[in-house]
Amino acid sequence: MNKVSLADGVNWVGVVDWNIRDFHGYVTKRGTTYNAYLIQDEKVALVDTVKHAFSDELLRNVCEIIDPAKIDYIVVNHVEMDHSSSLPIVAKYAKNATIIASQKGKDAITEHYGTDDFRIETVKTGDELKLGKRTLRFIEAPMLHWPDSMFTYVVEDKILMPNDAFGQHLATSERFDDQVDEHVLMEEAKTYYANILMLLGGLITRKIQEVVQMGIPIAMIAPSHGIIWRSNPSKIIQAYLDWSAGKSETKVVIVYDTMWGSTDKMARAIAEGAASEGVDVKVLKLRAADLTEVMTEILDAKAIVVGSPTLNSQMFPTLGQFLTYATGLRPKDKLWSFFGSYGWGGGAVRGMTEAVKKAGFQVYEPGVEVKYVPDQEDLKKCFEFGQQIAQKIKA
Ligand code: FEO
Numbered sequence: 001m002n003k004v005s006l007a008d009g010v011n012w013v014g015v016v017d018w019n020i021r022d023f024h025g026y027v028t029k030r031g032t033t034y035n036a037y038l039i040q041d042e043k044v045a046l047v048d049t050v051k052h053a054f055s056d057e058l059l060r061n062v063c064e065i066i067d068p069a070k071i072d073y074i075v076v077n078h079v080e081m082d083h084s085s086s087l088p089i090v091a092k093y094a095k096n097a098t099i100i101a102s103q104k105g106k107d108a109i110t111e112h113y114g115t116d117d118f119r120i121e122t123v124k125t126g127d128e129l130k131l132g133k134r135t136l137r138f139i140e141a142p143m144l145h146w147p148d149s150m151f152t153y154v155v156e157d158k159i160l161m162p163n164d165a166f167g168q169h170l171a172t173s174e175r176f177d178d179q180v181d182e183h184v185l186m187e188e189a190k191t192y193y194a195n196i197l198m199l200l201g202g203l204i205t206r207k208i209q210e211v212v213q214m215g216i217p218i219a220m221i222a223p224s225h226g227i228i229w230r231s232n233p234s235k236i237i238q239a240y241l242d243w244s245a246g247k248s249e250t251k252v253v254i255v256y257d258t259m260w261g262s263t264d265k266m267a268r269a270i271a272e273g274a275a276s277e278g279v280d281v282k283v284l285k286l287r288a289a290d291l292t293e294v295m296t297e298i299l300d301a302k303a304i305v306v307g308s309p310t311l312n313s314q315m316f317p318t319l320g321q322f323l324t325y326a327t328g329l330r331p332k333d334k335l336w337s338f339f340g341s342y343g344w345g346g347g348a349v350r351g352m353t354e355a356v357k358k359a360g361f362q363v364y365e366p367g368v369e370v371k372y373v374p375d376q377e378d379l380k381k382c383f384e385f386g387q388q389i390a391q392k393i394k395a
Contacts, residue, residue: 001061004175006222007157009040013061015054018171026195027292030188031171034082035224037161038065042132043072047152047161048083048224055086059093068093076101077163078149079108083224088113102140105148143203158219166236167225168192178231185227189236193243194299195292199330201244208241246332248302250393251280255294256307257287257318262341262373263307269379270305270339273386286318291325302393303335306352310342315351323352327359337389338367364392
């Protein structure tokens with residue numbers, strides 16, 4: 001391993017997962033990393049571990065720096081298995097280590113690994129662990145990403161290790177933000193936020209405010225996935241504040257599927273109508289675009305226009321999957337509307353409208369429905385529907 005130093009005595013010992021493309025359903029088109037950090041002082045701490053398949057590589061990386069038996073503490077910021085599933089094997093080698101976790105982290109470790117053999121000390125916000133010249137300070141961050149989550153702050157080096165927060169699924173041989181293409185980095189940070197953290201916007205805003213009020217200087221943010229923010233950590237903090245506040249563009253995202261092309265024709269006419277009003281328009285057909293991309297486009301849009309043909313009196317199955325995923329992520333301050341084609345009884349537009357209203361979102365009604373194949377009059381109605389939605393979000 002090429003040694004990657006964040007500061008004197010603070011090294012990245014994580015692994016790069018170049019080939020993962022499906023991260024529990026999230027399409028990771030650029031792979032990911034599982035970051036772990038080794039901090040050497042009079043005492044030695046390993047902050048986080050990695051996914052089980054890479055435990056050998058993590059241990060090799062540690063061994064190149066220090067005998068794992070000399071690790072005094074393993075900090076478990078978060079128990080989700082991409083970060084903790086090599087903990088049992090690492091703990092065997094780091095046989096003198098005490099595990100540091102939040103109380104919920106301790107519970108989750110026991111519940112995941114079916115043993116209470118681990119030596120675990122629990123910490124809460126404000127607790128500190130002296131390593132020698134260095135101090136680790138802990139900040140509980142429940143639900144960012146799980147109830148157990150916490151941040152570790154290396155006081156003297158001003159390095160925040162917030163685990164999932166501020167991460168990106170981005171596999172590279174570089175480790176720092178000033179070494180990679182900024183556009184790619186921000187695109188992956190946005191995709192990560194949209195698909196992992198979007199529903200937690202309120203908590204994120206409050207947690208950032210809490211950290212700001214603590215007055216702790218942050219020279220570097222070292223998350224558990226992807227690139228370390230060292231050149232300008234405030235850039236990603238500001239991006240998180242904007243995303244969590246629901247900051248959006250005058251942008252319409254049209255998401256749909258089609259059987260024989262009728263709903264596709266409608267989508268294109270709606271897009272033309274919206275574009276004629278000067279707003280940004282994105283048209284995404286499910287089965288061509290994946291849900292990860294769709295949610296990333298939705299993050300900074302003001303309107304979501306959803307189209308489906310009727311199949312067996314219901315919405316098309318891909319729309320059911322989309323609505324389940326999208327309403328679960330709870331996009332903030334969006335105007336939803338619906339359109340679709342049918343042959344006889346209909347049902348897709350009604351079903352989608354009811355599902356989204358029931359989930360508590362604002363719906364622009366009525367939607368547009370077309371029997372069989374849209375004629376010129378129908379397409380004119382679709383065009384006008386697109387115009388109306390654009391005018392609503394510009395108002
Ligand atoms: Fe990267 Fe919530 O795990």
